[in-house]
Amino acid sequence: MKNKASLISLEQRNATRLRVLEHIRTKGAVSRIDIASALQTSPATVTAATADLIAAGLIKEIESEAISAPGKRGRPRVLLQLDAKSYIVAGLKVARQGISVILVDFEGSETASYKHPLEKPRMSPSEFVASIRSALDETCAQIGRSAKDLAGVSIGVAGLVDANRNFVYWSSSITERNIDFSNLLSRHVPCPAFMDNDANLVAKAEQLFGLGKGLKTFLVVTVEHGVGLGIVLDGQLYRGKRGCGAEFGHTKVQLDGALCQCGQRGCLEAYVGDYALIREMAVTGQINEAMTVADIHDRAQSGDQRAASVLSRAGQIFGLGVSNLINLFDPECIIVSGTQKSFEHLCTDKVLARIRSGVVNVDAALPEIKVHHWGDLMWAKGAAAYGIEQVSILKVRELIANTP
Ligand SMILES: [Zn+2]
Incomplete structure (x- = not known):
């Protein structure tokens, strides 16, 4: 049992881990000392955070070209970068004509994509979730995997969505108003699932990968x-x-x-x-x-x-x-x-x-x-960007359980 003070300090450690992870995502490959300088924190704090992120499979060490004076052999620098192959994340966009799906690695590179046709543009909540599941299954099968292998699924819909609780007030794709999708999704999708308004997801993609x-x-x-x-x-x-x-x-x-x-x-x-x-x-x-x-x-x-x-x-x-x-x-x-x-x-x-x-x-x-x-694939890529961010937060949170 952890007391309140130690929980606050764990939350602070998590915030630092996420800031370090975000910095590595922005920079591509970066040394510990450069992270410490950019985030204005101590090298010891960065060393602890990166050790945790490596343990969670989110980042890995690589050796860069040695930088040294001409004629001298320099020591290779150790840089940190995202561990692209560590997790597969799915991004989905439900539109009137069909569901677009993209599977990406942890760096956001596409590994598979698929357009799942829909029989009708507006669905009941249970039809909506069933369609999402079959779209996921079809896409995962393309790379010989199953929906269970995904680290997370992120779903974009047009309409009014409370992303914190997967609650849809209204969507042009769904026949009913005020639907709490958290239970429906946990019953039918075998990995963490996140929903948000589709334009928010595109903004997330522009922030992570775009303009x-x-x-x-x-x-x-x-x-x-x-x-x-x-x-x-x-x-x-x-x-x-x-x-x-x-x-x-x-x-x-x-x-x-x-x-x-x-x-x-x-x-x-x-x-x-x-x-x-x-x-x-x-x-x-x-x-x-x-x-x-x-x-x-x-x-x-x-x-x-x-x-x-x-x-x-x-x-x-x-x-x-x-x-x-x-x-x-x-x-x-x-x-x-x-x-x-x-x-x-x-x-x-x-x-x-x-x-x-x-x-x-x-x-x-x-x-x-x-x-x-x-x-x-704009909308599906947007959803995938949000999925990557949410999977990062989940994996960092899981570190709390392993923290002495
Ligand atoms: Zn209107």
């Missing part, structure tokens, strides 16, 4: 069926008190405006999300069921005025929303992340002019706005 690497404060806006936002403040993902902050897509841009899939009116995504654009085109009666935003772009380019005006309005509303984000957060950078190249209408000069005209006048440059085309 947000090394930035302290940045925003990630995702555009697909709906419009999502991930907020990173002082290096931490900000989720809000109930876990459902950052609902940029449901900020109101029009009083009593267009109907949103959330049930309310006038939401930004009811003008900017893919479904909103396709709905607007449907007014003309010139669309078929399989129409995509890329098709609307093609039509606009071939002179279809209706298509051009639908895209232009989406861009103006998007610009209005982004100017509000800059007024609220004043971030270093805004990253617009998407799977395909079908959001070029959101990055035009006219949209930039709309953003500029909405940002309060300050004699300083606007935050940089970057566009990141991830390809099809």
Whole structure:
């Protein structure tokens, strides 16, 4: 039995272990003395933390090229880097058309991926979990493994999610509201499972592997069926008190405006999300069921005025929303992340002019706005990034039990 004081000191040791692990992830390969200097802590503290992280299988030692004066033999330096092969983590994104799955090693490199088709876009909670399990089984089978071999599974869904307790207030993929998935997942998935809002997961991926690497404060806006936002403040993902902050897509841009899939009116995504654009085109009666935003772009380019005006309005509303984000957060950078190249209408000069005209006048440059085309696996990679972070925390926590 550990007393309160020793538990606090264990928590401090865990915080140090995680900071050291995070630093190694950012740097790739780094010596103990450089870690101590970067984190402004003592070499002895770093030595203890790295010994624990090696014992947990999270990092390993490698020998670097010797650095020495010409003509002299130097001693090889011992560096630390992530132990890539130590754990396999799965990232999943549940979308309307199917579940994308990626398996990654502990460094985030892909080992397998798979697209699991779904019969219907909205599922009951038990159908949802059963689909996740079969998507996982199919993907693990590709590399001759099973879901039991995974160190963790991370699931991204669109909607309002309390990631601390795997609780979904509402999702466009699920037929019921207010579902606690923690029990359902522990019964049907044989490894630790984590859920979060899909845009938060993309922000995590931008932070760990993408354009947000090394930035302290940045925003990630995702555009697909709906419009999502991930907020990173002082290096931490900000989720809000109930876990459902950052609902940029449901900020109101029009009083009593267009109907949103959330049930309310006038939401930004009811003008900017893919479904909103396709709905607007449907007014003309010139669309078929399989129409995509890329098709609307093609039509606009071939002179279809209706298509051009639908895209232009989406861009103006998007610009209005982004100017509000800059007024609220004043971030270093805004990253617009998407799977395909079908959001070029959101990055035009006219949209930039709309953003500029909405940002309060300050004699300083606007935050940089970057566009990141991830390809099809963006969401699953985002989920995997969060999975890696959560597995790191779990493995470090397990060290408490082994600490004298
Ligand atoms: Zn809404």
